[in-house]
Amino acid sequence: HADKLLALTESGFPYEVTGELGTVGPCTFGGRLTTAMTAHPKEDPVTGELLFFGYSAVAPHLTYHRLSAAGELVESRRIAVPAGTMMHDFAITENHVIWLDLPVVFDLRLAGGGMPMRWDDTYGARLGLMRRDGTGDVRWFDIDPCYIFHVANAHEDTTGRIVLEAVRYSRTAFDTMWQAMGGHVANPVADTGWVLGETQGGQVHRWLLDPATGTVSEQALDDRGVEMPTVNDNLTGRYSRYLYTVTEHAILKYDTVTGTATPYGTGHGTSPGEAVFVPAHDNGDDEDAGYLLSMVSHGTTHGSELLVLNAQDMTRTATVHMPHRVPAGVHGSWIPDPQR
CATH class of the missing domain: 2.40.128 (Lipocalin)
Structure with missing residues (x-):
């Protein structure tokens, strides 16, 4: 967000990292952030604002935060919960x-x-x-x-x-x-x-x-x-209209209008990771014109692969075999490479 690449966990401050994943350090947005930051902020696709919150076992239990599109922390608000x-x-x-x-x-x-x-x-x-x-x-x-x-x-x-x-x-x-x-x-x-x-x-x-x-x-x-x-x-x-989930040995595409779910099976013994949607360059007005990226684990001995699916028909487009095993369950965002 705003040219910063942040690694998130809900128990503390976000950590800024470089494009090569080197650690820059904790990010408090100029000292304005005084709570933890959720691992699931939401970027408004129209305003460019990043909305997030922090929660805690001790008061304040819940605090709402809003970053401007430029990355300035412009609002922090305590929310009363029991x-x-x-x-x-x-x-x-x-x-x-x-x-x-x-x-x-x-x-x-x-x-x-x-x-x-x-x-x-x-x-x-x-x-x-x-x-x-x-x-x-x-x-x-x-x-x-x-x-x-x-x-x-x-x-x-x-x-x-x-x-x-x-x-x-x-x-x-x-x-x-x-x-x-x-x-x-x-x-x-x-x-x-x-x-x-x-x-x-x-x-x-x-x-x-x-x-x-x-x-x-x-x-x-x-x-x-x-x-x-x-x-x-x-x-x-x-x-x-469409949402994507993972289940045992499969990735599912839901059509919330027709009520149907289209699976792509990843095979027995596999653990498909979060399927992140990446729009195609020419997707136009088609919501599902693009690709799904999922890191699929094959257990502790058979490595991992990056699976690329066509999001419209749920067919495999490509598979990238990883040189090392990636732990099952890892999830986050795919960031465009600014050099390409």
Whole structure:
């Protein structure tokens, strides 16, 4: 953003790196950033602003930040929430920010035994709708208890409702995944051994928030276990028809109009990584005219490959075999080379 290449983690400041991945150092935007920075900021494709937040186990629990297109930190705003929760992601629309205040809370008593977070049935679950222009308070919409690691996209429909699409975890699915990641589970309701598959993992869901009536509705778009949802980033916060996810041994393309999902199988024993959309130079008005880049792991002994798919018909365009194994699950952004 603004000619800076930033490596992100939600537990601290961003780190600026060079194009050759050399470390420059922590970036605080001229000393103005005083909280951690989320690993999932959102760049508005129209204004060029970068919106992000920081969350913490201690007050302030949630702080909203806005960078100008030029990279200046122009706004920081504290958001009132009852406690510190693991807010891994959020969503934006043209005029709003959507907060995910969900029941995975900090418990510092667990700090010596791994990740100090746990599911708390008493916390509740809600989505917060905040205007980006700074007017009004955050409006909260109570939803069924769940957890969301990653958002696909959000937009405002023609009736003024807010549409949010994300991967939703039930308590059972979260417990199983959290145990597999080494997290603490109090009174577990599921067995260990979580994998992405037909019945395990999170499912793509859609929430409709109606500011006029103060109501929210929810529906599942698919029952397959998936993760790492992505869209064409040029449509972040705007209507997008297609979204892409990964599941066990496959990459899925969802058409949210027809309700269909087109898979590309990567083979038994593989772990496809986040499928990042790269638009073609001549994509015109076709949202899915471009390519999907996914780092596919073949286990601990067979290396990794960069898979390039045609996003329109989900066929393989190219495969780049990597000289070293890339750990499964790594995800982020593909940055254009300014020298090409």
